Amino acid sequence: MRAIKIDCIEKAKRELSLIGADVSGVNIMSAKAIHRVIRVENVPIKAAIMLKQEMLSKGGEAAVSWGVGNLSVDATDVLLMGTAKQFNELNKKLKAQPFGLSKLADVLRGTLNNLEGNKCKGLICRGHCLPLGERTIIMGILNITPDSFSDGGSFFDLDTAVEHAREMVELGADIIDIGGESTRPKAEPVPLDVELERVIPLVKRLVQGIDVPVSVDTYKAEVARQALEEGAHIINDVWGLRADPDMAGVVARYEDVPLILMHNQKGAEYGIMMDDILGALLESIDMAIRAGVREENIVVDPGIGFGKNTDQNLEVMNRLWEFKTLGYPVLLGTSRKSMIGNILNLPVTERVEGTAATVAFGIAQGVDIVRVHDIKEMARVVKMTDAMVRR
Template sequence: MENLKFSYRDKTLTGPVKTMICGIINVTPDSFSDGGKYFGRDKALKRAEELIKDGADMLDIGGESTRPGSTYVNIDEEIDRVAPVVRELRNITDLPLSVDTWKAAVAKAAIEEGADIINDITGFLGDKNMAETIGLSSTAAIVMFNPVIARPNHPSSKIFPSFGAQGVFSQDELKDFRNMEIVKLMKEYFKKSLDLAKKYNIPKERIMLDPGIGFGLTKKENLILINEIDVIREMGFFTFLGVSRKRFVQNIIETSGFETNPESTEGFENRDEASSVLTSIATLKGVEAVRVHTLKHHKLARDVASAVRFAKDMEDINFGSYKNK
């Protein structure tokens, strides 16, 4: 397979690359994991500085929670939340800055402040102007498969907002999607997204694809998409994966008898350790970027797994015996 490329503004990454750790900055009062903790410009910037210091490879800034039961944030408010953060970060770091929004007006404002990537959880299908906005810029896009939009009546979808998507699929398509195998459904969804990208002159190398883990999916479907994530590379794209602290991860370790209550130190730590195991798996599978809440666990997991993945490039070291103490 040819080496894949990903470009944003005037920079190009050519694979295979070491899996990038993308630190999350939620400038929201109601995120499912850290709602309110980094709400406000100063708190968000302080968090960004911590992530940079801890070794983040990129940052993802979001001004609207997309968790189950979340509420719509109007465009002006979302811009007020994210634009100042992007502006300030652009002055202090050269790391790629991604803005998590499905609204074209928010994306445009973020791009004007220096955002390199727009992370659209609707894959261009939530706002009819998003693909055009990206196409008119030099920024890149993370295009996510969103099962909530493809299967609005699925039990796992009903607890999520609609993300603005209305009428993007015909009734016949929605009917066909109901019982479609999940990897096939992801491909069908991406076809619609990539057709829009082509229409608005967004080159293939300016797109990463995200399998949409945690959005309107069953436990089994989440795991299948991770296990078969190589499909995205086979389509010719870099892969972006967000699994950190997702509910299915918590369910897995809870079923195994581990503490998962985030109010306890052990439960909080267990969720992040379990999430980092998936970062190891993603690294071994060659996923180009993982979106995470903490750097400690995921960077450690990534670095160990990378040593295995790139074993042939590792320095040969002879180890001495252990010394008796």
């Protein structure tokens, strides 16, 4: 006797087939093998009562605030618990219900579908295609700054930066991410003209000199605009469109330019942290889509090390799989960060093993892209972890 972990329809069908169930039985029973727990926030009390009753009628469970029983609250969060089949039946019933439950059904269906896998199977980058799901994509970090926390000054010279980019590609980098301004805590902001002087010449050299997409790590719309005009393939915004309102419009002009939206905030104060982070990313996604960015071009980044202390970073790492509910590819950037240094009590130059642990764990939790400094070592970690996880 043994326990089996089943978290998607594909795995459910595989296990049912292995015991010899017929095809019709596999199709009928697979949704019964998956158990989901979904939290819905701030549901008005009338809708919450009906939602609970409907979930119970399907054989599932729904937890609400005790104040619902005596009508002492106006709204409550609801914790829905049930099999995928029960959720599917619930959705059908909710579509015909009042109090906003029909709209809730649409959101719930989308969330459940997202847990089955990314909508995006390939990330198109102006002629390059990055195969998501088949293997983990490696983004190599190329900081052309004098003050980045890890490699500031190492590749400040243009020729040195180009040579390092080529070396990273040879070692296994699928993307080169150029940063012209340090985003370490307490770093001085870089004026626009200075960032342009650092970034644009390198973009020009790399789009002609390497065979992988070139990403530009910037929150300034004008840097993104000029970089894209020179042929850059990806924009990586560490402020998730919140620093420059023109950024989304700049990227939206291109049909095949991915936009990475990272969670970031000033300070580390939260209500319910994961709710706040996911909510902020949803707002960034909405800003992008309203500006015209295509959904298939959006990538999300939990923002490890940004607006979070060490314990909070560890909590986010432990719950990375929750970002799958957003339905977009997930990028993880943990390379050499202070979280690793604080846990291992090691300087930046000695964090390769800690980085490897976070990369392997992130892949196991479903991330699609890892952003790293040490390409040779992390390419090996990625290949080994993919062999176990992406079977």
